[in-house]
Amino acid sequence: xxxxxxxxxxxxxxxxxxxxxxxxxxxxxxxxxxxxxxxxxxxxxxxxxxxxxxxxxxxxxxxxxxxxxxxxxxxxxxxxxxxxxxxxxxxxxxxxxxxxxxxxxxxxxxxxxxxxxxxxxxxxxxxxxxxxxxxxxxxxxxxxxxxxxxxxxxxxxxxxxxxxxxxxxxxxxxxxxxxxxxxxxxxxxxxxxxxxxxxxxxxx
Amino acid sequence: xxxxxxxxxxxxxxxxxxxxxxxxxxxxxxxxxxxxxxxxxxxxxxxxxxxxxxxxxxxxxxxxxxxxxxxxxxxxxxxxxxxxxxxxxxxxxxxxxxxxxxxxxxxxxxxxxxxxxxxxxxxxxxxxxxxxxxxxxxxxxxxxxxxxxxxxxxxxxxxxxxxxxxxxxxxxxxxxxxxxxxxxxxxxxxxxxxxxxxxxxxxxxxxxxxxxxxxxxxxxxxxxxxxxxxxxxxxxxxxxxxxxxxxxxxxxxxxxxxxxxxxxxxxxxxxxxxxxxxxxxxxxxxxxxxxxxxxxxxxxxxxxxxxxxxxxxxxxxxxxxxxxxxxxxxxxxxxxxxxxxxxxxxxxxxxxxxxxxxxxxxxxxxxxxxxxxxxxx
Numbered sequence: 001x002x003x004x005x006x007x008x009x010x011x012x013x014x015x016x017x018x019x020x021x022x023x024x025x026x027x028x029x030x031x032x033x034x035x036x037x038x039x040x041x042x043x044x045x046x047x048x049x050x051x052x053x054x055x056x057x058x059x060x061x062x063x064x065x066x067x068x069x070x071x072x073x074x075x076x077x078x079x080x081x082x083x084x085x086x087x088x089x090x091x092x093x094x095x096x097x098x099x100x101x102x103x104x105x106x107x108x109x110x111x112x113x114x115x116x117x118x119x120x121x122x123x124x125x126x127x128x129x130x131x132x133x134x135x136x137x138x139x140x141x142x143x144x145x146x147x148x149x150x151x152x153x154x155x156x157x158x159x160x161x162x163x164x165x166x167x168x169x170x171x172x173x174x175x176x177x178x179x180x181x182x183x184x185x186x187x188x189x190x191x192x193x194x195x196x197x198x199x200x201x202x203x204x
Numbered sequence: 205x206x207x208x209x210x211x212x213x214x215x216x217x218x219x220x221x222x223x224x225x226x227x228x229x230x231x232x233x234x235x236x237x238x239x240x241x242x243x244x245x246x247x248x249x250x251x252x253x254x255x256x257x258x259x260x261x262x263x264x265x266x267x268x269x270x271x272x273x274x275x276x277x278x279x280x281x282x283x284x285x286x287x288x289x290x291x292x293x294x295x296x297x298x299x300x301x302x303x304x305x306x307x308x309x310x311x312x313x314x315x316x317x318x319x320x321x322x323x324x325x326x327x328x329x330x331x332x333x334x335x336x337x338x339x340x341x342x343x344x345x346x347x348x349x350x351x352x353x354x355x356x357x358x359x360x361x362x363x364x365x366x367x368x369x370x371x372x373x374x375x376x377x378x379x380x381x382x383x384x385x386x387x388x389x390x391x392x393x394x395x396x397x398x399x400x401x402x403x404x405x406x407x408x409x410x411x412x413x414x415x416x417x418x419x420x421x422x423x424x425x426x427x428x429x430x431x432x433x434x435x436x437x438x439x440x441x442x443x444x445x446x447x448x449x450x451x452x453x454x455x456x457x458x459x460x461x462x463x464x465x466x467x468x469x470x471x472x473x474x475x476x477x478x479x480x481x482x483x484x485x486x487x488x489x490x491x492x493x494x495x496x497x498x499x500x501x502x503x504x505x506x507x508x509x510x511x512x513x514x515x516x517x518x519x520x521x522x523x524x525x526x527x528x529x530x531x532x533x534x535x536x537x538x539x540x541x542x543x544x545x546x547x548x549x550x551x552x553x554x555x556x557x558x559x560x561x562x563x564x565x566x567x568x569x570x571x572x573x574x575x576x577x578x579x580x581x
Contacts, residue, residue: 083437090307092320092324098382099312099382102381110386115389115390116568119569121346121348121567121568122348124571125437125442125568125569125570129439129570132439133439137436137571138345139347140343141326141344141345141346142326142343143341153362156365162434
């Protein structure tokens with residue numbers, strides 16, 4: 001009953017560099033994430049000004065999604081691509097920023113523009129809006145990268161026809177430490193979608 | 205064919221009681237957990253919310269353990285699971301799924317090295333999992349306000365894929381300074397107890413609760429079968445719902461398609477009903493687009509406030525009792541119709557035969573979830 005599934009493409013973003021399908025495609029030297037992400041945005045000619053309103057977790061997830069979805073999403077069609085994302089620190093980076101805006105009664109300035117990003121799944125909303133993905137979406141938290149769960153749940157979505165493709169992502173951002181690893185899974189391709197291949201791609 | 209998946213046990217810890225029976229008794233009598241609070245540690249101005257009394261919680265928790273090293277949320281979650289979990293139901297094929305939006309966020313109020321670790325959701329899940337001795341890695345779902353009901357769909361899907369045989373699902377969230385100030389910054393907080401779908405509503409009341417269910421292929425003691433689900437994004441806006449209810453519409457459609465049922469078979473809808481104008485209006489539009497406008501519908505937010513990541517699971521626990529007892533409860537706080545398209549808001553408690561029940565939720569990030577349940581007789 002289970003159909004074979006494949007990894008169609010993958011990318012990673014960490015240490016000021018971006019790799020697509022294992023090949024280095026962009027890097028900067030001595031940047032903080034804000035500077036690095038802006039330069040990457042310019043380099044890949046993303047042209048989506050909403051990017052600059054996003055928090056760092058959303059920027060990280062969004063950049064990865066652009067690299068993989070640009071050639072896949074057809075703007076004149078429905079694209080049934082589910083979003084299956086996970087990380088360790090949820091939205092804790094922005095949570096801390098928000099907490100600091102309310103912890104001192106003399107400097108009490110809670111901002112809705114910050115508060116909305118105190119939810120990890122907001123990055124899924126950003127990707128869905130950009131690509132008009134009216135599709136299954138879910139955000140999980142694990143103590144560490146969990147290829148087995150992502151493998152199993154992506155296959156559930158495909159085998160139950162809840163989605164035609166699944167964009168999987170590990171998008172961790174806390175206090176300038178970050179790593180994004182995204183990959184697109186579907187029922188055709190060349191790299192078999194198994195735990196070993198996910199781990200190999202994760203470490204490339 | 206996929207295996208049938210059931211919910212065979214439930215529990216909840218709320219301001220209306222620390223078990224399902226006391227919650228139902230209070231709802232039946234029209235009691236609400238929402239009160240006016242004047243606590244400047246939580247909010248500079250008075251607010252309406254449904255808060256669990258700390259003394260009552262301590263008293264209940266001290267009966268199950270003398271270990272005091274747990275946060276309020278951990279105690280609520282452990283108390284919710286405690287009567288349901290026994291070692292005979294835990295194996296290497298038992299999932300532990302935890303749903304929350306903000307977890308132990310109050311740990312950030314005193315910032316030090318440990319507070320960051322304590323605020324990590326995986327720390328919360330590990331603490332609760334270790335208390336009961338779950339053998340598999342916790343699955344944490346944090347998908348804003350749909351988390352609690354999405355957790356049911358995840359459990360059912362993973363069990364049908366034969367990754368697990370059963371799953372304990374727990375959901376919980378607290379009323380905190382963090383969340384109160386955030387909703388207030390959106391000007392979404394009501395200056396009176398919330399009134400979902402009412403023309404006289406003025407916004408959200410927040411609440412805190414924990415709820416738990418056992419999802420299993422074992423039909424023994426089954427209360428309902430989980431027959432279909434969908435969790436589809438609006439792709440419209442990160443902090444407001446689609447005006448056409450597109451994601452909710454598609455989520456319900458997806459759940460109906462899988463259940464192989466049609467709108468006219470649904471006997472009851474337990475909706476999200478946060479009492480914000482945008483949310484309530486969007487739901488009314490989505491229900492009308494699906495031909496569900498005549499189906500009795502309530503929001504339980506009038507009893508519990510919006511309990512965030514707990515709400516979908518808590519409201520399912522109450523909905524399961526409605527189905528089991530053929531008893532629909534009034535949508536507390538509703539008086540005059542406040543949505544532009546007609547929906548059948550339950551105005552008085554009534555006895556009605558219920559076989560199929562639909563639970564829906566929507567949240568920030570444009571997320572939506574719908575799950576269809578079928579009574580097991």
